[in-house]
Amino acid sequence: MSGSKRGSGDRGLHVRVKTAAKRKESSTRWLERQLNDPYVRRAKMEGYRSRAAYKLIEIDDKHRLLKPGQRVVDLGAAPGGWCQVAVERVGSTPENPLVVGIDYLDMDHIPGVVFLRKDFLDDDAPAALMAALGGHRPDVVLSDMAAPTTGHRQTDHLRTTHLFEVAILFARENLAPGGSFLAKVFRGGTENALLADLKRDFETVVHVKPPASRKESPELYVVAKGFRGQGRDRDSDVEA
Structure with a gap:
């Protein structure tokens, strides 16, 4: 390209x-x-396989999430636009794949990407992703997941919020210290408690709407940087 x-x-x-x-x-x-x-x-x-690639390009140009040599997990990867961008920016190759994508939809092969055709909501999906990374912790977790729309706004909101929550859980349990998290939400989808939780886990948390995101779309993206790492006593942090 x-x-x-x-x-x-x-x-x-x-x-x-x-x-x-x-x-x-x-x-x-x-x-x-x-x-x-x-x-x-x-x-x-x-x-690029989708216009969504430019959302990641625009966000990364500003927030510098993807760096050479980093390991990346892409949740909801199909058709592969975000994987293409990640491969370019971290320098992933077939000999040394640094990008792992997962989706219940099929995705044509991208050199430098290990793809798992699997539902991320399956109980064994997190372990499968970590195995695909060779046991290494990812430096960046990306999620452009959104539930198929039903036409009922509240239902769609709740289903996409749930995907955001499980993406956060995966990041919290598996990210390397100092890592970054980027995920799609709908307006009103990051309630106060959820944001407070993210701010407790990451040094900086911001909402962004890149130019490539259609104006009429309710989607926003949450960018969280500087993961504080696993094993902290989260309750004691709050009390302090």
């Missing part, structure tokens, strides 16, 4: 899609939005 022509070739042309007899109006709107999305066009030109 060459960086010399990024952003070129987009002349702002707008494509309109007619609603076919067998296609719902909502599907037509989605297709039109995809065809006219500059990030979708840019991803195709630059070889």
